[in-house]
Amino acid sequence: MHEVRNTHAWQILRDRGVQFLIYASVLLISAVFIWILVDLIRGGIAHLSWEFLIEPPRDTGRAGGIAPILVSTLLILLVAVLTAVPIAWTTAILLAEFVAVDNAFGKAVRFSLHVLAGVPSIVFGLFGNAFFSIYLGLGFSILSGGLTLACMLLPILTSTAEAGLRTVPNTYRTSASALGLTRTAALIHLILPAAAPVLAAGLLLGIGRALAETAALLFTSGYVERMPDSLLDSGRALALHIFDLSMNVPGGDTPAYASSLVLVSLLLCINILAMKFAHGLQRRKIMT
Amino acid sequence: MSMSDSKKFLLVFITCFVLEFGGLACAYAASERLVLTGSSTVAPLVGEMARRFETMNPGVRIDVQTGGTSRGINDTRNGTADIGMVSRALKPDENGLHAFTIALDGISIILHANNRVTALSKQQIIDIYTGKITNWRSVGGADARITVVNKAEGRSTLELFLHYLELKNSQIKPHAIIGDNPQGIKTVAGNPNAIGYVSIGAAEYEAERGVPIKLLPLDGVDATIANVRNGTFPLSRPLNLITSREPQELARRFIEFARSLQTHDLVEAQYFVPVEVN
Secondary structure, three states: OHHHHHHHHHHHHHHHHHHHHHHHHHHHHHHHHHHHHHHHHHHHOOOOOHHHHHOOEEHHHOEEOOHHHHHHHHHHHHHHHHHHHHHHHHHHHHHHHHOOOOOHHHHHHHHHHHHHHOOOHHHHHHHHHHHHHHHOOOOOOHHHHHHHHHHHHHHHHHHHHHHHHHHOOHHHHHHHHHOOOOHHHHHHHHHHHHHHHHHHHHHHHHHHHHHOOOHHHHOOOOOOOOOOOOOOOOOOOHHHHHHHHHHOOOOOHHHHHHHHHHHHHHHHHHHHHHHHHHHHHHHHHHHO | OOHHHHHHHHHHHHHHHHHHHHHHHHHHHHOEEEEEEEOOOOHHHHHHHHHHHHHHOOOEEEEEOOOOHHHHHHHHHHOOOOEEEEOOOOOOOOOOOEEEEEEEEEEEEEEEOOOOOOOOOHHHHHHHHOOOOOEHHHHOOOOOEOEEEEEOOOOHHHHHHHHHHOOOHHHOOOOEEEOOHHHHHHHHHOOOOEEEEEEHHHHHHHHHOOOOEEEEOEOOEOOOHHHHHOOOOOOEEEEEEEEOOOOOHHHHHHHHHHOOHHHHHHHHHOOOEEOOOO
């Protein structure tokens, strides 16, 4: 009797211990994010103002704002996403819906995507510089930067989208064909909306990587901090601006903090918006 | 969506795309443009010069890119850039290039402000960087191991430093390798036992703002901008614009502007030393 109670107490203790460890790791992960955020806010909030967002930089970024840099960043992102998303998602649809899992062609495509995902970004930068900037003659431009980023986004977008499509239960597909829907109709009205949250999550991962990219853009979209007139103008990305301020400009730390704060807020906003949108789409298309 | 609808959509899309590109190409051809690439030390300064030049000459665009001195030389040779930025004097084997000095920069040895050492001889610096002296006690400091901070390969500060000490990079035994000047300053400011070398202008600026570093004199000459200007400081370098042939038209106008009195305030704002051009 005494022994049974002892074992019971030991089990409770063990459960508590495991519970504690789980909570501790969750806290640790949130703590990293909060630490970064608090550090950025402490260093940058004093420098941040409306003028900082709408003025061009002066004195190599130590004074003035980041307006042209924000515009360039968003344009680069737009080019990258608009180019990569159609290609990546159609590839994913092909891989998940029209090609069997053990098909040799599918395997080859998947393998090349995995290799591409592991390539360091500076290699993409050098490739982009050699191919888009010099061979295609786009020079240092937002277009060549965006296209280089698009190459980087392809593996992330394709793999996440394929995984998302594969999580849609097969009963959806069989019910759709039982109701006489064509494969395309089933895809548009049922499967894509069902996979929307995963697609959106993949898109967010991609956008996050694109916004944070420095090395691939140094030699493609370039270093010019002027307001871009067209996609063929060189434009400095926000991450590159932060790198330059903290590494090349004496006294550039405070604006670098403020710019990082803007970058992180931008990411948070995009995250929240995309999640809302994806859930809305899913509910409208499927739940009703 | 029926077939004809999707075809129409595609047609409209392609038309928009072509029109947009056509418009872009026109805008591209309309303005006079210069592309500069090269040293990350010179790029912020030239960027400011370019901005002023653009406001004085509407319709002109000066695109300043970065990537390092070697890249500047390569890009100028192969025509990717009209003008290269080089943060040192050209070497004898880099012939066929035309160099125009726009400013001077000195390189200073820096220590943490709490370090008791106030001066090092050239031989002591050589011994520290080659690993013969490993403790600050040997040169009159506290009993602590020396952290040697060196610059990365390809940096012109490294080349200039090695040239001054008459060393090869393979002889140096570094504990940390860094890229740009502010990074070097941060490394030394964060480690009381570190020794490093960075641009005097950047170091003076940070030291004045309370960053815990100090600049050591070299050969008995204080590391100050004033001593770089009067030519007495032994470790200094010119910041150059280079071209592959005799500069023409816009390139010539920009180089003349960069060397004129109109940009001296910009040079000083970046903590470099303006040059007197006759």
